[in-house]
Amino acid sequence: MRASHDLNRVSVSFTxxxxxxxAGLLPAAALAQRIGLAEVVDQRLRxxxxxxxxxxxxxxxxxxxxxxxxxxxxxxxxxxxxxxxxFDATRAPSTVGSWLRAFKWSNVxxxxxxxxxxxxxxxxxxxxxxxxxxxxxxxxxxxIVPVYGRGKQGAAFGYTKVRGYHPQFATCAQTGxxxxxxxxxxxxxxxxxxxxxxxxxxxRVRGAGATGQLTVRADSAFYSRAVLGTATKLGVEFSxxxxxxxxxxAAIEAIAEDAWTPIPYWLSSxxxxxxxxxxxxxxxxxxxDAIDVRLVVRRVRPTPGSQLALFTTWDxxxxxxxxxxxxxxxxxxxxxxxxxxxxxxxxKSAGLAHLPSGKFMANAAWLALTVMAHNxxxxxxxxxxxxxxxxxxxxxxxxxxTIPGRLVHxxxxxxxxxxxSWPWAHAIEQALMNIQAIPLRC
Numbered sequence: 444m445r446a447s448h449d450l451n452r453v454s455v456s457f458t459x460x461x462x463x464x465x466a467g468l469l470p471a472a473a474l475a476q477r478i479g480l481a482e483v484v485d486q487r488l489r490x491x492x493x494x495x496x497x498x499x500x501x502x503x504x505x506x507x508x509x510x511x512x513x514x515x516x517x518x519x520x521x522x523x524x525x526x527x528x529x530f531d532a533t534r535a536p537s538t539v540g541s542w543l544r545a546f547k548w549s550n551v552x553x554x555x556x557x558x559x560x561x562x563x564x565x566x567x568x569x570x571x572x573x574x575x576x577x578x579x580x581x582x583x584x585x586x587i588v589p590v591y592g593r594g595k596q597g598a599a600f601g602y603t604k605v606r607g608y609h610p611q612f613a614t615c616a617q618t619g620x621x622x623x624x625x626x627x628x629x630x631x632x633x634x635x636x637x638x639x640x641x642x643x644x645x646x647r648v649r650g651a652g653a654t655g656q657l658t659v660r661a662d663s664a665f666y667s668r669a670v671l672g673t674a675t676k677l678g679v680e681f682s683x684x685x686x687x688x689x690x691x692x693a694a695i696e697a698i699a700e701d702a703w704t705p706i707p708y709w710l711s712s713x714x715x716x717x718x719x720x721x722x723x724x725x726x727x728x729x730x731x732d733a734i735d736v737r738l739v740v741r742r743v744r745p746t747p748g749s750q751l752a753l754f755t756t757w758d759x760x761x762x763x764x765x766x767x768x769x770x771x772x773x774x775x776x777x778x779x780x781x782x783x784x785x786x787x788x789x790x791k792s793a794g795l796a797h798l799p800s801g802k803f804m805a806n807a808a809w810l811a812l813t814v815m816a817h818n819x820x821x822x823x824x825x826x827x828x829x830x831x832x833x834x835x836x837x838x839x840x841x842x843x844x845t846i847p848g849r850l851v852h853x854x855x856x857x858x859x860x861x862x863x864s865w866p867w868a869h870a871i872e873q874a875l876m877n878i879q880a881i882p883l884r885c
Contacts, residue, residue: 462524465510466848466859470823470874472530475502478564479884480557480819481532487553487560492545499532500542501557501812504794506530508816509844513796515540525850529857543805551807555623558815562622563651568881570822572617575652580616580776581644581679582783583661583670585609585633588791588798596803599629608798610810611636613644614786616660616779619833620821621786621814622647626798626807633664638673645677656680658766660780666763668732675734675765682764682777685727685738695740695759698723703742706771710744718743722770727763736763739774789836790817820844827874830867842867843874 475481481498488497507518520526521533534542546554565571572579589607590598600606609631613622623644627635641659648657659674663684674681685691703719710717718741725738742757766773794813798806820839824831831839849860861868 460525461849461851463526463529463848463850463859464520464523465506465526465845466529466850466861467843467846467871468506468509468521468530469859470827470843470871470878471509471819472502472506473875474568474570474823474826474878474881475505475819477878477881477883478561478568480561480564483557483560484554487557488550489553490542490545490550491547493538493542494545496532496534497542500534500539501815503533503539504809504812505816505819506533508794508813509820509840511793511840511845513793514799515543529850529859540800543800543808544802546802546804546808548804548807551804551811554808554811558623558811558818559647559650561815562620562647562818564884565620565818565822566651566653568822568826569877570618570825571620571651572615572653574655576654578656578658579648579653581622581648581657581659582614582616582780582786583611583637583641583644583659583665584614584783584787585611585664586787586791587629588795590797594801595798595806596801597626597628597806601629601631602633605629608806609633611640612783612787612790613640614783615648616782618821618825619786619789620818621790624810624814626803626810628803634667634670637665637667638669641670641673641679642677645679658682660777660783662780668728671727671734671736671763672732680764680766682739682762682766682773682780684760684762684777687759687761691725691738691761694723694725694738695761698740704771706741706774708743715744720771720774725763734765736765737770738763739770739777741774785835786817790814792835792837793840823874823878826877827867827870830870831874843871846871 481502484498484501503518506521516536518536518539521530587603587605587607587609589605598606598608601609607629608626609629610624610626612624615622658680661683663686666683666686698721702721705716706718706720708718720741722737722739725736727734727736740759740761742759745758762777790813794816798809800806824834824839846861851858
């Protein structure tokens, strides 16, 4: 970035009243208006204090997060320049802070119900899976959100030796949306409460209109009787990484050498395979909780010269599944579970960069709002067509939500002027056109 003139001679003044620093939030605000999000918040949320205009307060937080805000003070960006005229129901940071601190656990669950309704309305508006009768994949995971200082309720040291919170997440592989989240204390185990978490996640997906086969993918932290048993009870297919205890290792060692099938791998050569896949039958757990599953194993050669290569010829990765079909295809699909890390990284790129309050319930509400902002942003991207359909949260911020604009008035109408030659202008126009076609709900 370079200019032919002396940039030191450019003067600066913060006096322009018609500029909007985040004018690109218009599609997200229009979508929220069309599906009646603020009205749902007002109907569902019953705070004992500071309950007035909860819908406007929630949308203020969502707009801030979509523009990259990660703290309560960042909501002030929606009141700069002419932003307060375009988005005229925003609230001050102090008001938002008092509102969040008024949350109790029952209110957090009410906000979860709003998040559930938002998901259903977005999918009904055409921003969800292309075919609601087709198969959908749910990825389960948890992540540490670090905090600094000892004033955060519920924050503690967990298995990572980092002080923070340990929320759970369920994401949809087909849409990139977060289906459900739950804030937990920092010392909570990765799979604590996984049974009820999976049950509610499946209920949300069905409530949003999905009628096809569901598949849940998870890492070894979710390898438990509760998770596999719940998935079986709900008719959900699963592929869950297995912890390699003595029983699993014995099953792997019993696989015949001729049962291994080579798969593409960077260490492979015409003479030597770098990675293979095999499967065997297996009974997970015992007693009344026993479940007959397929044990699919991938073995890979350690990187030459690595410490692992000094002690072993193969490194084994096993998972259990009740899915029908070819083992090689199922194994490749199970590895795509890693996409859940991208979804969590997107949440942490804005609203979940940290949890801003000292009160646990306020932070639980903040997490629910972060998920809602993420899903609203994803919906705008999907309604914008191919250019933005799979865009990440940071890409959407850069290409849509943080575009500056000038608000002008003419003929009793507001006109938003955006930069000429904007590379993604067509996608934004397409998103607005599709949003305007959505039936207005309230």
